[in-house]
Amino acid sequence: MKHSTRQHHPYKDMLDSPEGMADQIAYNLGCPVTIEDANHHIVSYSKHESNVDDARTATIMRRKVPEHVVNGLWKHGIMSQLFESGEPIIVDSIDSIGLGNRLAVSVRNNKEILGFIWAQTDKVTVTTDHLSTIREAAQMVAQHLQRQQAKKQKSEENEKEFFWQLLTGAATNSEDIHKQAKRFGLHLYGQLCVAVFEFTEDTSQSVERHAYYLSETLQQTKIISRIFDDRQLILLVRTDNLEDANKMSQAFIREFTQKMKERLGFEDLKGAFGLVYDNPQSIKDSYKQALKVLELKEQFPVKLAEVDNYQDLGIYQFINELASLQKRENYKNDSLMRLKAYDEQNRSSLLETLKVFLEMNSNVHKAASHMHIHTNTLNYRLKRIREIGHIDFKDTNQKTMLYLDLLIQESEREDL
Incomplete structure (x- = not known):
């Protein structure tokens, strides 16, 4: 390990060159290094390496860590450790996501996560010197990312204003x-x-x-x-x-x-x-x-x-507007009023039966099954609904209006 070379290549000289930082950290650790921002986009990675694993190759090609790799790191508890602590952690290989052995550390400003440093350690044995080196590297990378963040924040504030203009x-x-x-x-x-x-x-x-x-x-x-x-x-x-x-x-x-x-x-x-x-x-x-x-x-x-x-709201898109319109016009559905009066007088459930029947697209078997009653029982109720409410179930226009009015009644009960 070339740990002693740090004095000759101090990180602070590399603050304005993220590529230089990654190369320098890799040089000091003796293994490939990737620096990521807080959202796993690549900030920089060390060059001229061979025998890198699939996860590193895919990350470099996409300029971002693939989603299945991020998910795998969460499932194995790696990301939780990095979020909870600023100390370096040793990560054993995870074959299912193409990840070899890693030494990793979160880059942070106090508790705020600024990014991550990942070192592929398949060919080195991690020592206390490695831990010290990557810990020091994280401090210097934090300074670089804080500078970039300060520039970005001002731009983001202006961008938010623009976004609100689009939204409103x-x-x-x-x-x-x-x-x-x-x-x-x-x-x-x-x-x-x-x-x-x-x-x-x-x-x-x-x-x-x-x-x-x-x-x-x-x-x-x-x-x-x-x-x-x-x-x-x-x-x-x-x-x-x-x-x-x-x-x-x-x-x-x-x-x-x-x-x-x-x-x-x-x-x-x-x-x-x-x-x-x-x-x-x-x-x-x-x-x-x-x-x-x-x-x-x-x-x-x-x-x-x-x-x-x-798009999937269907008629619910307009239910409150229709309810408001009906109130303004003092509208009442005579058929439903008659059924409601009958239910109250006889402690029956014709209104609920009608609603379920219409919701099931007038399918007797589905409606009966939903209500846990026999089809003969349902057919008897439908006959009473036709007679009392003066309803023609072959009239699509009438059925549509009945269904809308039942939904509006339900919406009014929900608002109480």
Whole structure:
């Protein structure tokens, strides 16, 4: 090990050259080194090496650690150790993700994670000198990343202002939007939508950092911009293929909520996304739609438990607007009023039976099974519903109106 050469090649001379830092750390440790930022993007890596493992090769080729490698490191408890402590750790090889033996350390400013240093140690025996060397290297890399972070923070504040302009519709001119996007390096092309995650409690800086970290390391979609607003994490998401956009966005929502549950114990985190658009002027619409999905999931927790996408709300998209319109016009559905009066007088459940029957697309067998009654019992109830409510089940228009009115009645009960 060439530990004694540090005096001749001090790290402080390399602060403005991340490539130089990686080479110098590799020289002192006697093995290949990679420096990553907090989101596993490569800052630099040492050159001219042979016999590197698959995980390192894939990371260098992509300029970012592959998602399956990050997931594997979490599953084996490696990332948890690096997040909890600034001390170096020895990592045994993990064949399932193509990772050889490693010496790793988190780069931090007090408790804030700035990045990581990974040294591939397949051909060296780690000693206390190695631990001391990588610990010292982490301090110097922290200085470099803090300088870069200070420059980045000012730019990010301006970028957040621009993102809010897009979310609120304050930015409308296409030429100005693209000029601003170019200034901040934002790629506002392809298929764009807004995803919103809602936490049930106030978020700490630690939770916000972890949420940002996770949004960057999940690779189904590209996160263009992000911001925390009270208990909501708002993300601008881009995909290149319209056909895959909804599927990928839904997969992202579900994996993000699952991993936040696994890693930080968030049981009730809700996520939603609006429609996908191919122009940045419509970002405001996607944002409103994502918020509406969250609002309706809160209003109808059972019916909409599995709905993440505005498109999948169906008629629920308009349920509150229809309810408001009916109130303004003092509208009542005579058929439902008659059935309600009959139920109250006879302690029956014709209204509930009608609702289930319509929800099951007028399928007698499915409706009977759902209600745990015999089909003959259901048929008798349907006969009474037709007679009392003056309902024609062959009239699609009437059935549609009945179903909408039943949903509106349910929404009014939920609001009580």
